[in-house]
Amino acid sequence: MAHLLVEVGALPDDEVEMSRIPFFGSRSRRTKGTSVTLGFAFINVVVFGVTMAINDCYRNSHGQCSLKFLKRFSFQPISENALLGPAASTLVQLGALERTLMSQNQIWRLFTSMWLHVGLIHLVVNLSGLIFIGFRLEKAFGSWRVGMIYSLSSFVGSLVAAIFIRVGPTVVSSSALFGLIGALFVDLIRNWHIYYNKLEALFFLFLAFIPNFLLGMLPIVDNASNIAGFFSGVLLGFTLLYDPVLGNPRRGLYDLSLKGAAEIEVKLDKPVLRIVSGILFGVILAGGLLAVLLGVNGNKYCHFCHYLDCVPSKRWSCMEHVAECTEIVHGGRMTLTCIGNEQFWTFPFADISKPRLKDLCDQICNSHI
Secondary structure (H helix, E strand, C coil): HHHHHHHCCCCCCHHHHHEEEEECCCCCCCCCHHHHHHHHHHHHHHHHHHHHHHCHHHHHHCCCCCCCHHHHHECCCCCCCHHHCCCCHHHHHHECCHHHHCCCCCCCCHHHHHHCCCCCHHHHHHHHHHHHHHHHHHHHHHHHHHHHHHHHHHHHHHHHHHHHEEEECCCHHHHHHHHHHHHHHHHHHCCCCCCCHHHHHHHHHHHHHHHHHHHHCCCECCHHHHHHHHHHHHHHHHHHEEEECCCCCHCHHCCCCCHHHHHHHHHCCCCHHHHEEEEEEHHHHHHHHHHCCCCCHHCCCCCEEEEHHCEEEEEEECCCCCCEEEEEEEEEEEEEEECCCCCCCEECCCCCCCHHHHHHHHHHHHCCC
């Protein structure tokens, strides 16, 4: 191996320059498939469709919906869900994280919350990043590695969200995308000398990161899980993406000479870094799982973290307080009054389900009006 390094060091600069490839270009004539990425995208779309069908805003909210022509699949009012999606109670019903329910040993929510989206906008933004980044990684490194990064990043994100969750429900579907973003960042850093359009690649990663992070500052979308997903993706990238199909230089990868391929392989193959990253990820995974099982509340140790998760605004509610309301029914009308702030709403109907009453009570009690 040392002999290879000496020979490669003698390569002319113009030959090294010619060996570089675009960040979003094909690494090999034998590019791998994208079945895992497409499978994850399909599952997310199906779950969102099922969520909207169960939500049935047109019936459960008495037609007070956005895009009413969609009937059963219409969205909750913009004032309730600005991302065009279901009611919070529907997300809880289908497996969103909620501290009270997690304290009742409903650990299965760690897995179901990974597939739920707050709304259509949330879904579209996630899928756009998933398809573009997932395709890029899966073609370069293979399906099983992308599947591992997606699943493990999402699960760690779910663990961290469960630790820092406050009063309202939350979903962590974006944490998987942040894991892929972290892994793609590692690919760029580790293969820095291979690519020639590095600034464009960094700009793309920035564009993929920022919109999703900003969405995480809205209610129910969890930013703690996004941050955890990103760092999980970084560690898993160092652990799993050590060999972008470089093991056999005779396969024509990069169209390099044997010496050039050997140089790249030497630079990328760093087993100590892989081992340390893998151990560190394992410690984080085990520690997060233990903290969740013990019911640790991270907000007691970080008093400002909730501002990263939901920025208070008059346009939405961060559900900072437990809502309690009284109900008065008279003449076929219902008046719902929040005990905490004495605000009330009157509805021209009284047949409101208990889950829907909780949604409305949360809105009244956390309203800034």
